[in-house]
Amino acid sequence: MKRYYSRMLNGTVNAFVVDVHVAYEQAHAVGDTEGHDAINRVWLDHFENYLGKMSAPELVTYLQGRQVWQQEGEWIIFATIDEPCICYTAQRGPGDTVALIALGLCYRYPAGGRPAWWRDVIQPRVRTL
Numbered sequence: 001m002k003r004y005y006s007r008m009l010n011g012t013v014n015a016f017v018v019d020v021h022v023a024y025e026q027a028h029a030v031g032d033t034e035g036h037d038a039i040n041r042v043w044l045d046h047f048e049n050y051l052g053k054m055s056a057p058e059l060v061t062y063l064q065g066r067q068v069w070q071q072e073g074e075w076i077i078f079a080t081i082d083e084p085c086i087c088y089t090a091q092r093g094p095g096d097t098v099a100l101i102a103l104g105l106c107y108r109y110p111a112g113g114r115p116a117w118w119r120d121v122i123q124p125r126v127r128t129l
Helices: 016-029 033-051 056-064 113-126
Strands: 002-004 006-009 012-015 070-072 075-079 085-092 098-106
Touching (some): 006 113, 012 113, 016 033, 033 098, 070 113, 085 113, 098 113
Antiparallel strands (some): 075 085, 085 098
16 A cells, blocks of 8 residues: 655645655756656656555565665655655555555755755654654
């Protein structure tokens, strides 16, 4: 099962789909068609199709072999290596189920780089899961 993060934080909508929209706009604004295609690869190819089509046991095995990007409490966060970047987590459910949760996507990291993206965008989202 796949889910996409969406919550109100401090009176502002924070949602994965908003991130995707902003990322596409940023790539378009600088005429970066390769960046636009890269957004599609990390979101649609990697998250939606590759990870999203794995069985729960396959997904657990895959994630156990991945490098952890960050951890917040019991939540383990995974992220792709380069920009554009998608980050996600997973949650075991009843029986043999796993929910894959897309937390955020960015075309380029904000000022302060990857650590700032974690601290200012992703970590607050994880804390509301």
